[in-house]
Amino acid sequence: QLQLVESGGGLVQPGGSLRLSCIGSGVTLAYNTIAWFRQAPGKEREAVACTSNSDGSTSYRDSAKGRFTISRDAAKNTVYLQMNSLKPEDTAVYFCAADVRGASCPIGYYEVDWWGRGTQVTVSS
Numbered sequence: 001q002l003q004l005v006e007s008g009g010g011l012v013q014p015g016g017s018l019r020l021s022c023i024g025s026g027v028t029l030a031y032n033t034i035a036w037f038r039q040a041p042g043k044e045r046e047a048v049a050c051t052s053n054s055d056g057s058t059s060y061r062d063s064a065k066g067r068f069t070i071s072r073d074a075a076k077n078t079v080y081l082q083m084n085s086l087k088p089e090d091t092a093v094y095f096c097a098a099d100v101r102g103a104s105c106p107i108g109y110y111e112v113d114w115w116g117r118g119t120q121v122t123v124s125s
Contacts, residue, residue: 002026002114004096009119012086020081020119022096027114029072033099034079035107036070038092038121045095049081050105059106063089086123093118 003025012018022034035050049070050059060068069082079096096116099107 002098004098004114004116006094006096006116006119009094009121011122011124013125014087014123016086016123017082017084018086018121020083020094020096020121022079022081022116024077024098027098027100029077029079029098030074031100031102033101033103033105033107034070034072035097035099035105035112036079036081037095037097037109037112038090039095039118040092043092045109047106047108048094050107051079052102052105054102055104057105083121086121088123091121091123093120 005023008020033052036048037045038048039045051070067085071080095118097112098114099111100113
């Protein structure tokens with residue numbers, strides 16, 4: 001059974017950093033397009049970053065550019081989201097998502113085939 005398991009969330013002060021991990025179970029993440037989405041209370045889920053091995057494309061939402069980096073470790077079957085210079089508006093539940101067709105980045109909500117359960121990121125002083 002395919003599972004995506006996120007970890008690495010927590011409470012951090014503004015300006016701090018966190019690294020989120022998404023581990024695949026029952027699936028080789030290298031064959032899929034993997035994206036990170038986030039959802040803040042009362043808001044729609046939004047794409048944050050994406051990586052596709054089918055064409056090597058990556059993408060970031062504008063507010064994440066220059067601060068967030070998405071990367072893969074094939075040996076660990078893991079995709080990471082390094083988040084630096086965090087701001088209170090980054091507070092949300094962050095979800096790992098997979099598109100098994102290997103689409104080019106960015107991918108939208110309705111292109112996702114599998115979702116993780118999410119990890120909470122809270123940026124507050």
